[in-house]
Amino acid sequence: MKTILVTGGAGFIGSHFVRHILNTYEDYHVINFDKLTYAGNLENLRDVENNSRYEFVQGDIGNAELVDHVMKRVDYVTNFAAESHVDRSIMGAEDFMRSNALAVYTLLDSARHHNVERFLQVSTDEVYGSLADGEAPWTESSPLAPRNPYSVAKASGDMMAQSFAITYDMPVVITRASNNIGPFQYPEKRVPVFITNAIDDLSLPVYGDGSAVRDHLYVTDHCEAIDLVLHKGTVGEAYNVGGENEANGVDVVEKILDAMEKPRELIKYVTDRPGHDMKYSLNAAKTMDLGWKPKHDFESALRLTAEWYSANEDWWRKIKEGADYQAYYQRNYKNR
Ligand code: NAD
Ligand code: DAU
Numbered sequence: 001m002k003t004i005l006v007t008g009g010a011g012f013i014g015s016h017f018v019r020h021i022l023n024t025y026e027d028y029h030v031i032n033f034d035k036l037t038y039a040g041n042l043e044n045l046r047d048v049e050n051n052s053r054y055e056f057v058q059g060d061i062g063n064a065e066l067v068d069h070v071m072k073r074v075d076y077v078t079n080f081a082a083e084s085h086v087d088r089s090i091m092g093a094e095d096f097m098r099s100n101a102l103a104v105y106t107l108l109d110s111a112r113h114h115n116v117e118r119f120l121q122v123s124t125d126e127v128y129g130s131l132a133d134g135e136a137p138w139t140e141s142s143p144l145a146p147r148n149p150y151s152v153a154k155a156s157g158d159m160m161a162q163s164f165a166i167t168y169d170m171p172v173v174i175t176r177a178s179n180n181i182g183p184f185q186y187p188e189k190r191v192p193v194f195i196t197n198a199i200d201d202l203s204l205p206v207y208g209d210g211s212a213v214r215d216h217l218y219v220t221d222h223c224e225a226i227d228l229v230l231h232k233g234t235v236g237e238a239y240n241v242g243g244e245n246e247a248n249g250v251d252v253v254e255k256i257l258d259a260m261e262k263p264r265e266l267i268k269y270v271t272d273r274p275g276h277d278m279k280y281s282l283n284a285a286k287t288m289d290l291g292w293k294p295k296h297d298f299e300s301a302l303r304l305t306a307e308w309y310s311a312n313e314d315w316w317r318k319i320k321e322g323a324d325y326q327a328y329y330q331r332n333y334k335n336r
Contacts, residue, residue: 010034031074064109080122097153178214180219187325207273215243
């Protein structure tokens with residue numbers, strides 16, 4: 001039996017990864033280590049909580065003592081734990097620096113002392129910054145040039161992980177993925193904001209003129225790539241994970257409204273995000289060379305996501321009606 005530590009396993013992508021590992025490997029024990037911030041939700045894992053190969057530990061990856069206690073039993077680490085929302089980082093980035101930068105060091109240091117077999121740092125395409133029109137998609141050797149507080153903190157964690165591979169010969173691998181979509185995504189990110197607002201016939205707030213481009217990746221495709229890089233990736237290297245689904249803000253909002261048979265009149269252009277990164281685009285050939293390919297195109301990923309939010313109103317209404325969400329929503333959208 002191998003033991004895999006999944007930090008941030010109660011969040012959006014981490015919960016899918018916990019499920020993926022339990023369903024894929026009969027000889028893996030999963031420890032989900034999560035602080036349960038506003039974004040952590042154990043309801044995301046109701047279907048596996050009684051699995052004898054699953055266990056949950058509530059804790060902060062910045063808590064060296066607790067991390068060390070758990071790490072004694074661990075063969076593999078996958079670090080999903082992070083503050084993940086750019087707009088919140090613009091309001092204040094202290095928690096981002098603690099969890100996405102400093103705590104990555106704490107986790108790496110403990111994993112090193114316990115000689116873990118593999119440490120996978122879940123990074124992001126945002127660490128590369130923003131592309132100008134006509135510039136080639138990023139490869140793993142493109143320079144890191146983050147531009148917002150969230151991505152600067154993530155780049156710090158990414159570079160610290162690289163430094164452990166170089167300095168201590170530690171078996172570290174890194175993934176840098178594009179915008180994930182799918183079930184259980186906290187409705188502060190664009191796609192679930194748009195889908196849940198459309199269900200309620202509320203306006204869909206498009207930042208700026210809707211020209212910013214993102215690549216979209218269905219969350220289970222991301223989990224498959226992480227699994228592959230964890231087991232087959234070359235130590236010390238980073239791997240881009242892109243869905244080959246690039247679209248700008250206008251395309252995205254129109255596709256969502258069309259898929260949900262809602263009128264275009266719901267589109268509302270609002271004040272842009274400060275420092276908005278205008279284009280992310282990844283060259284994911286290196287990950288594909290390991291044998292990975294995304295299984296979902298943008299249309300099927302959006303359809304599956306919209307169907308899930310339509311069928312699971314209890315999950316997101318509880319969040320949207322909560323005090324944290326209400327405060328965030330007011331703060332982010334009131335004066336736009
Ligand atoms: P999320 O916000 O849905 O979940 C984050 C989880 O981490 C939550 O369960 C939260 O409770 C937990 N957490 C936060 N700080 C913690 C700490 N200090 N200690 C322990 N647990 C903590 O995020 P997500 O969208 O699932 O993203 C997961 C990871 O993937 C992040 O590292 C993010 O940077 C990265 N990523 C996300 C995307 C995306 O599109 N969402 C794309 C590429 C990379
Ligand atoms: O690319 C990977 C990154 O994708 C991850 O590292 C981050 O954790 C994740 O949050 C996501 O970051 P983005 O900033 O790209 O995602 P977000 O959903 O916040 O915004 C996507 C695009 O939509 C972006 O151009 C801003 C725009 N937007 C966003 C919101 C919330 C809107 O137009 N309206 C909105 O209400």
